Amino acid sequence: MSELFEDGDYYMGPPLSHDMVLRAEYSLGLRLPEGYVAALSIKNGGVLKRRCFPTEFATSWAVDHFEVRALLGVGGTWGIDSSSGPGSADLIAEWGYPEIGVIICDMPSGGHDVVMLDYSQSGPDGEPSVAYVDEDRIPRTVAGSFDEFLSRLILCSSPI
Template sequence: MAELSEDSDYYTGPRLDSDMIRQAEKDLGVRLPGSYVEVLLLRNGGIPRDRCCPTPFPASWADDHFEISAIRGIGGAWGIDSSSGRGSSYLIEEWEYPEIGVVICDMPSAGHGTVMLDYSECGPEGEPAVAYVDEDRVPRRVAQSFGEFLARLVPCDSIS
């Protein structure tokens, strides 16, 4: 399981409870994956220690990987359900991301790319894949599940 850094609480939302999870799922119209909720119950969003995801395709970030800045939680200013102009629905509309699911990561590219839970094949009640969306707005699957995505993250200095 990914360890979210406690060095900064910048992206960390309020302590998560089952009512917040249910409300976020209702607002977003999807069932959130258990592995995502498990991480958020330990720390409701934050900066992972390992932030780079190797890819078999080039990204605008690099030829063989992309970097995330944070995993978004639920509630608070940076929550996926936020109405502050930072929530998933707003980001999808503002940056014209494909409507495949939920924006779950913040990236150093400041909106030019993102990472999303991809419900396009499983439907809103299924187990979503994880997709990287680059400037071309084409979703590219990077993991079959959120748990697999977390397991793929590596320290950025380990990628040459």
């Protein structure tokens, strides 16, 4: 997992602490998955090295994948719990995404699609799946867990 992020501090929040995680969970009203917190303990958000996710369905991006730009962290300007505009709750309200969980990735499309932790089946204290939401605003489960989501990301230069 140490090779998860590119160098640089774009999208990066302050160094992650246990208190920050607890505050984010309280403000969001849910428990964040351990794999997500573990990734953020390496770097609290940032541009991912592997950004393409193969799919078995067509997306507004391509017939066989979508691309993410960055993993969003906790706290700071880009944090999922931010109340200054780019936080998950504000993005859900602004773009009309389904209220199934938390937006965890910034996308190159600038709001037309999104990747979310989906708590609709697990409840706020359970292990969420990961959903892709395209322009039609229909959540499509792409991974059973955050760890599975990370493991299936590939370099965009790889054949899909």
